Amino acid sequence: MLWLLFILPLTSAAVIHFLLKQERAGLASKLGTLSSLVCLILGISWILGLFSIPASWSWISVGEFNANIGLIEDSLSKGMMIIVCGIGFLVHVFSLAYMEDDDAKARYFGNLSLFMFSMTGIVLAENFIMMFIFWELVGLSSYLLIGHWYKKDTAADAAKKAFLSNRIGDFGFLIGILMTSILAGSVVFTDMDGASFIGQGTLGTCLASLAVLLVFCGAIGKSAQLPLHVWLPDAMEGPTPVSALIHAATMVAAGVYMMARFFQSIGETFLTNLPALEIIAWIGAITSLVAALMATQQNDIKKILAYSTLSQLGYMVMAVGLLDPNAGMFHLYTHAWFKALLFLGSGAIIFACHHEQNIWKMGGLLKRMPITSITFIIGTLALTAVPLSSGFVSKEGILKAAAGKPLFWIALTVAALTTFYMFRLIFVAILGKAKDDHSKNAKEVEIKMFGPLVILAVLAFVSQYFTGLIPETIGNPIHSFPKVDEFFFYSLGAFAVGFVLAFLFYYNRAKDPISIPLFRNKFYIDELYAGIVKWFQDILAALVHFLDEFIINGLLVGGATRLAQGTGNIFRKYGQSGNLQHYALISGVGILLAIYFTVFA
Amino acid sequence: MPTILFYLFAILMIAGGICVVVMKNPVSSAMGMIGSFIGLAALLIGLNAYFVGTLQVLVYAGAIMVLFIFIIMLLDLKKEEGKEYGGSSVAASIIIPIIFILIMIPVLSAVNKDFTKLDGHALNAAAEKLDKNIPADSHIRKALTGSSDGSKNVDPNKATLPDVNLIGQKLFTEYNFPLQIVGVLLLVATIGCVTLSKKLHGDATDPDEDQRMAKTLAKSTDIPKVTITANAESSDKKA
Amino acid sequence: MATASLTEYLFFSGLLFAIGLAGVILRRNIIVIFMCLEMMLAAASLTLVAFSRQRIVDGLPDYDGQMLVFFIITVAAAEVAVGLAIIVALYRARKTISTDDLTSLKN
Numbered sequence: 001m002l003w004l005l006f007i008l009p010l011t012s013a014a015v016i017h018f019l020l021k022q023e024r025a026g027l028a029s030k031l032g033t034l035s036s037l038v039c040l041i042l043g044i045s046w047i048l049g050l051f052s053i054p055a056s057w058s059w060i061s062v063g064e065f066n067a068n069i070g071l072i073e074d075s076l077s078k079g080m081m082i083i084v085c086g087i088g089f090l091v092h093v094f095s096l097a098y099m100e101d102d103d104a105k106a107r108y109f110g111n112l113s114l115f116m117f118s119m120t121g122i123v124l125a126e127n128f129i130m131m132f133i134f135w136e137l138v139g140l141s142s143y144l145l146i147g148h149w150y151k152k153d154t155a156a157d158a159a160k161k162a163f164l165s166n167r168i169g170d171f172g173f174l175i176g177i178l179m180t181s182i183l184a185g186s187v188v189f190t191d192m193d194g195a196s197f198i199g200q201g202t203l204g205t206c207l208a209s210l211a212v213l214l215v216f217c218g219a220i221g222k223s224a225q226l227p228l229h230v231w232l233p234d235a236m237e238g239p240t241p242v243s244a245l246i247h248a249a250t251m252v253a254a255g256v257y258m259m260a261r262f263f264q265s266i267g268e269t270f271l272t273n274l275p276a277l278e279i280i281a282w283i284g285a286i287t288s289l290v291a292a293l294m295a296t297q298q299n300d301i302k303k304i305l306a307y308s309t310l311s312q313l314g315y316m317v318m319a320v321g322l323l324d325p326n327a328g329m330f331h332l333y334t335h336a337w338f339k340a341l342l343f344l345g346s347g348a349i350i351f352a353c354h355h356e357q358n359i360w361k362m363g364g365l366l367k368r369m370p371i372t373s374i375t376f377i378i379g380t381l382a383l384t385a386v387p388l389s390s391g392f393v394s395k396e397g398i399l400k401a402a403a404g405k406p407l408f409w410i411a412l413t414v415a416a417l418t419t420f421y422m423f424r425l426i427f428v429a430i431l432g433k434a435k436d437d438h439s440k441n442a443k444e445v446e447i448k449m450f451g452p453l454v455i456l457a458v459l460a461f462v463s464q465y466f467t468g469l470i471p472e473t474i475g476n477p478i479h480s481f482p483k484v485d486e487f488f489f490y491s492l493g494a495f496a497v498g499f500v501l502a503f504l505f506y507y508n509r510a511k512d513p514i515s516i517p518l519f520r521n522k523f524y525i526d527e528l529y530a531g532i533v534k535w536f537q538d539i540l541a542a543l544v545h546f547l548d549e550f551i552i553n554g555l556l557v558g559g560a561t562r563l564a565q566g567t568g569n570i571f572r573k574y575g576q577s578g579n580l581q582h583y584a585l586i587s588g589v590g591i592l593l594a595i596y597f598t599v600f601a
Numbered sequence: 602m603p604t605i606l607f608y609l610f611a612i613l614m615i616a617g618g619i620c621v622v623v624m625k626n627p628v629s630s631a632m633g634m635i636g637s638f639i640g641l642a643a644l645l646i647g648l649n650a651y652f653v654g655t656l657q658v659l660v661y662a663g664a665i666m667v668l669f670i671f672i673i674m675l676l677d678l679k680k681e682e683g684k685e686y687g688g689s690s691v692a693a694s695i696i697i698p699i700i701f702i703l704i705m706i707p708v709l710s711a712v713n714k715d716f717t718k719l720d721g722h723a724l725n726a727a728a729e730k731l732d733k734n735i736p737a738d739s740h741i742r743k744a745l746t747g748s749s750d751g752s753k754n755v756d757p758n759k760a761t762l763p764d765v766n767l768i769g770q771k772l773f774t775e776y777n778f779p780l781q782i783v784g785v786l787l788l789v790a791t792i793g794c795v796t797l798s799k800k801l802h803g804d805a806t807d808p809d810e811d812q813r814m815a816k817t818l819a820k821s822t823d824i825p826k827v828t829i830t831a832n833a834e835s836s837d838k839k840a
Numbered sequence: 841m842a843t844a845s846l847t848e849y850l851f852f853s854g855l856l857f858a859i860g861l862a863g864v865i866l867r868r869n870i871i872v873i874f875m876c877l878e879m880m881l882a883a884a885s886l887t888l889v890a891f892s893r894q895r896i897v898d899g900l901p902d903y904d905g906q907m908l909v910f911f912i913i914t915v916a917a918a919e920v921a922v923g924l925a926i927i928v929a930l931y932r933a934r935k936t937i938s939t940d941d942l943t944s945l946k947n
Contacts, residue, residue: 578946580873580939581690584864588697595704607844611852618856621875622863630872634879637856641882644849648893649901653885653909660913661882665920672924673871676931686866694866698858705854714846717896727899762900768910771903783914790918797925 001051002071005042005124008035009117016110025105032109033092036085036116043085047078056126065181070126072189076264076329080123080257083336084250086459088116090452091245094344097448098241098351108148108239115141115246122254128177128187131258135173135218138251139166145246146238158234165231169221176214183211184266194267198274209276215262216280223255223313226287230526232310236302240347243302248309248343249336256316256332260325268323281321285410288314290523292417296424297520299512300357301346304425308383309339311414315398318411324401331398334390337463338382341456345376348449349429352442360512361436362429368442371450373430375457380426382460384419384498385491390464396487403487412494419498427506435510607647614640622694627673631666638662649719651764721747721757741766849890856883870930870937874923881916885909 012035020028045051056070071077092112099105118141121134139162147159177187183199184192198208219225224232235247246252259280263271271277288311295307312335319328350357352369366373382389385396395415402408434440444450505513518524575586617640620633638661645654717723728745735741740763747759772780860883863876892905931937 576946578943580870580942581865581868584861585690585693585697588861588865592697592700592704595701599704599708604844607848611848614852615855615859618859618863618879621872621879622859622866627869627871630875634875637879638882641856641886644852644886645889647844648849648889650889650893650906650909653889653906653913656910656913657882657885660917661878665878665917668920668924669871669875672928675928676871676937678869678871678937686868690866694862697865698862701858701861702854705851709847709850709854712847712850714894716843716846716893719901723899730898767900767903768906771907772910776907779911783911786915787918790922793922794925797922797929 002042002046002054002124005039005046005120006117008038009113009120011035013110013113013117016106016113020106022104022106025109028106029096029099029109032113033089033096035113036089036092039116039120040085040089043081046073047082060129067127067129067187069130071124072126076257076261077123079329079333080253081120083253083333084116084119084123087245087249087336087340087456088112088119090340090455091241091344094244094347094449094452095239095241097446098347099239102239104148108145111141111144111148112242112245115145115251119250119254123257126188126190128180128189132170132174132177135222135254135258136170138254139163139170139222142166142235142246142251145242146235148239148242149237152237154234155237158231158237162231162235165224165228166221169217169219169228172214172217173219173221176211176217179207179211179214180262183207189261189265192265194270197266198270205274208271209274212262212271212274212276213279216259216276219255219259219317220283221255222258223252223317224287224310225255225283225314225317226290229287229291229310230522230529233303233306233522236300236306240302240343240350243306244340244343244347247306248339252309252313253316253332253336256313256320256325256328259317259320260329263320263323263325268325271323277321277323279321281318281407284314284317284319284321285407286314288312288318288414289410289417292414292421293519294522295421296417297512297514297516298421299359301349301359301362301425301429302343302357304359304421305339305342305346308342308418308422311418312339312383315395315411315414318407319398319401322401322405322407324397327394327397327401331394334382334394334460334463337456338379338389338391338460341375341379341453341460342383344449344453344456345372345379348372348445348453349376349442351449352445353436353438356436356438359425359429360510362434362439363432363436364434365430365439365442368434368439369444371444372453375450375453376430377426378457378460380422384422384495385415386495387488387492389461391460392491393464396491399487399490412490415491415494416498416501419495420502423499423502424506427502428509432508433510607644610640610643610647612640613637614644616640627678628670631670631673634669635662635666638666648716649762649764651762652768719762721760724760724762725757735770739766741770846890846894850887853883853886853890856880856886868938868940870927870939870942871924873939874920874927878916878920881912885912888912 012031016028016031020031042051053071053073056068058066059069060067092109095108095112099108102108115138118134118137122131122138125131125134143159143163146162147156149155150159180192180197181187184194184197186192197211198204221228232247232252236243238247291307291310291314295304295311298304298307312331316328316331316335319325319331349362349365349369349372352365352372353362356362382391385392399408399411399415402411434442521527577583614637617633617635617637621630621637624630624633638657642654642657642662645657724745725747728742731742731745744761744763744766747757747761857880860876860880863879864873867873867876888905888909892903892909893901895902895905927937930942934942936942
C-alpha cells in the first residue's frame with residue numbers, strides 16, 4: 001500500500017507529460033493536486049500507524065554486494081514525510097491559482113509530481129544507493145522547475161547553475177557512498193557498522209573523516225552550503241510555489257536529512273571525536289552568517305527569503321556538525337512550515353503586485369491584503385524565533401547544542417541578523433506607504449492562495465507540539481514550551497536587538513538608508529567563481545585546443561589521412577600507369593610468385 | 602609420334618610463337634601464329650587427340666586467324682613505325698619468361714613419365730571395359746577390336762582409336778548440359794558483337810555525348826571511308 | 841620407335857606460354873597482344889591434352905581433359921569475336937590501337 005506513495009506521483013507525472021500535455025492543462029493540474037492529496041492522506045495514515053512498511057525486494061545482487069529497493073520507517077522519515085506530503089499538497093493547491101494562466105501549466109504540474117515522487121524516494125530510501133538515485137532525480141526535477149520559464153535567459157541559466165553546482169557536490173557524495181559502503185560494510189542504513197567505520201588509530205579516523213566529508217559534499221550541493229551556495233538565490237527564478245516547496249522546505253533540507261540519517265546509522269557515539277565534524281559545523285556557521293549578512297542588503301523579496309533559507313540551512317548543518325542532528329532535524333521540520341509560509345506569502349504578494357518583486361516598490365499591503373500580510377507576519381515571527389512560535393523552540397535547541405563554543409556567538413549574531421532583515425522586509429513591504437501603482441492597486445488573493453497560507457500560519461505555531469515525528473536527543477529534550485533559562489534570554493536578546501535596529505533604520509522609510517555594496521553583491525562570490533572558472537577554462541581550453549589541433553587533428557587524424565594519401569599517391573604514381581603492359585607485367589610477377597610459393601615453399 | 606617429328610613440330614610451334622612476338626608487322630605476326638598453331642595441332646595429333654588437333658587447325662588457324670587478319674586489314678594497321686621499345690619493357694619481357702621456365706624445369710624434371718602405348722592389344726583390352734550401353738555393332742567397338750562385328754581379338758593390328766566417336770559419345774552424354782550452355786554463350790557473343798558494332802550509330806541520350814559522337818562521325822562516318830582515307834594518306838606519303 | 845615423353849610436351853607448352861607472356865608484356869599493338877593471349881591459351885590446351893593422353897582410364901585416354909580443350913576452343917572463339925569487336929569500336933573512338941596511347945585509366 002505504501003508503494004502508492006511512489007506510484008501515484010510517478011503515474012501522475014507520466015500521464016501529464018505523455019497523455020494530457022498542454023491541451024488538457026486544467027485536468028493535468030487537478031490530477032497532480034489529487035495525487036498529492038492522496039499521498040498526504042496515505043502519509044498521515046502511515047504515521048498514525050495504519051500501514052506498515054512493505055518488505056523490500058532485491059534489486060542488485062553482485063557477489064557480496066546487495067542493493068535493495070526498500071523503505072525505512074522511523075521518526076526521521078516520518079517527520080520528513082509529513083513535510084513533503086503536507087507542504088507538497090498545499091503548494092499544489094496554491095499553484096492552482098498561482099499558475100492559473102501559465103502557458104505551460106501541464107508541464108509545471110507534471111514536474112511537480114515528478115518532484116514529489118523523487119522526494120518521497122529520498123525520504124523513504126532504506127539504503128544509500130537508492131537514496132542517491134532519488135537524490136539525482138530530485139536534482140533533475142529541481143532543474144526542470146527552476147527552468148520552467150526557460151525562455152527567460154536568467155531562468156535557463158539559473159537552472160543550469162543549480163544543476164551543475166549540485167553535480168559537483170554529488171560527485172563527492174558518490175565517492176563518499178562508496179567509501180562508506182566499504183568502511184561500514186553496508187549501504188543499508190540499518191546495517192551500517194559504526195565501529196568498523198571509525199576503524200583503528202589515526203588512519204581509521206582520517207578515512208572516516210574523509211568519508212564523512214565526502215558524503216557531506218552531497219549535502220553541500222543540495223543544501224547549498226558555502227562553497228556551492230551560489231545556486232540557491234538564483235534558483236528564485238523559478239515559480240514562487242516551487243521556491244517554497246523545493247528551495248525552502250524539502251529538497252534543500254534533504255542534505256540535512258541525509259546527514260542526520262547517516263549519523264544515526266553510523267551511531268553518534270562513534271563519531272564524537274571526528275575532526276570532520278568541526279569542519280561541518282564551521283561550514284554551517286559561516287554559511288549562516290554570510291547568508292544573513294547578504295540578506296540584509298537585498299531588495300528582491302524572494303532573494304531575501306532565499307538568503308534567509310541559506311542562513312537557516314547553515315544553522316541546521318551547524319547543529320549536525322555539533323553532533324546534534326536531532327536539533328538540526330527539528331529546526332528543519334519547523335522551518336519547513338514557516339519558510340513555506342513565507343515563500344507562499346511572498347508569492348501571493350508578488351501575484352497581487354503584478355509580478356513586482358522589489359520591496360522598495362511595495363508598501364501598505366497590510367490594509368489591502370490583510371490575510372496574506374498577517375500570515376506573512378506570523379511566518380516572520382516564527383522565523384525570528386519569537387517565544388511560543390515553533391522557530392523559537394527549534395532555534396533554542398541549536399543554540400544549546402552550540403553552547404560554550406565560539407559557534408554560539410555566531411549563531412546568536414545570525415539570530416539577531418535574521419530578525420533585522422526580516423523586519424526590514426516587513427517594515428518596507430507590508431507596513432508603510434504604498435510606493436508604486438502596482439502595490440496601490442493590490443487586492444487580496446483568492447481562497448486557493450490564502451487557504452494554504454492560513455493552514456501554514458497555524459502550523460508555524462503548532463507544529464512543535466506534534467510528537468513522535470522527530471527523534472528526541474537524550475540529555476537535550478525538545479520542549480514545546482519555553483523554559484526560562486539563559487538560552488531564553490540570549491534568544492530574546494538577539495530578537496530585541498534585531499527588531500530595534502530594524503525599527504530604527506527602516507520604519508517608514510522610502511529609501512534604503514544603509515548601503516553596503518559588499519553585502520548587496522553577495523561578497524562578490526559569483527564574480528570570483530566566474531573569474532576562477534574563466535581562468536581555469538581558458539587554460540583548459542588552450543590545452544584542449546592544442547591537443548585537438550596538433551595531436552589529434554594534426555598527428556592522429558591528419559597523420560592517418562596523410563599516410564593513406566601518401567601511400568595512395570605512391571601506388572598511383574608507380575602502380576597505376578594506365579598502361580596495359582604494366583598491369584600484365586605486375587600480374588605476371590604475381591603469377592610467378594604464386595607458383596614459387598605453392599611449389600617450392 | 603616419332604621423336605624427330607615431335608621436335609620438328611615443336612620447333613615450328615616455338616618459332617611461330619617467336620615470330621608473333623618479334624615481327625613488327627601485325628600481318629607477319631598473324632602468319633607466325635598460324636604456323637605456330639599448325640605445329641601445335643601436329644603435337645596434339647601426336648598425342649592421339651585427332652579430333653582436338655583438327656579442331657585446332659579448323660577453328661584457330663582457320664576461323665580465328667582469318668578474323669584477326671580481317672580486322673588487321675580492316676583497320677589498315679601497318680608496322681609500328683618509329684616506336685622503340687623501352688629497355689625496361691624488353692628486359693621485363695625477357696626476364697619474366699626466363700624465370701618462368703626456370704621455375705618450371707625442376708617441376709618437370711620431377712615428372713618425367715613416358716606415355717602408355719596404345720597399340721592394338723591395349724585397344725582390344727579397352728574394348729572389354731567399355732560401357733555396356735554401347736552396342737556391339739557400334740563403330741566404337743568395331744574400331745577398338747578391329748573387326749567388322751565388334752568381336753574380340755580378331756586382328757589386333759587393325760584396331761584403331763575411335764577418337765571422334767569417343768568424344769562424341771562423351772559430349773552428348775556426360776557433357777550434354779555444358780554443351781547446351783556453350784551454345785547459349787556463342788549466341789550471347791554474337792549478340793555482343795552486333796551491339797558493339799552498332800553502338801556508334803546508336804541514339805545517344807546525353808547531348809554532350811551526342812556532340813562527341815557527331816564529331817567522331819564527322820571524322821569517320823563509317824569504316825570503309827576510314828580505310829579509304831587512310832589508304833589515300835599512305836599513298837600520298839608514298840607519292 | 842621412341843616417342844617424346846610427357847615432360848617434353850609439358851616443357852614445350854610451357855615455353856610457348858612463356859613466349860606468349862613475353863609478347864603480352866612487350867608488344868604495344870593491342871591486336872598482337874590479343875594474339876599472344878590466344879597463344880597462351882593454346883599452350884594451356886596442349887598441356888591439358890598431354891595430361892589427358894598420359895592418364896589412361898579403362899585402357900583409353902582420359903577424355904575429360906579433351907572435353908575441356910573443346911570448351912576452351914569454343915569459348916576462345918567467342919572471346920575473339922567479342923574482343924575484336926571491342927578493338928574495332930575502340931579504334932573508331934580513339935583512332936589508335938597502341939596501348940601507349942590508351943592510358944585513360946591513369947591516375
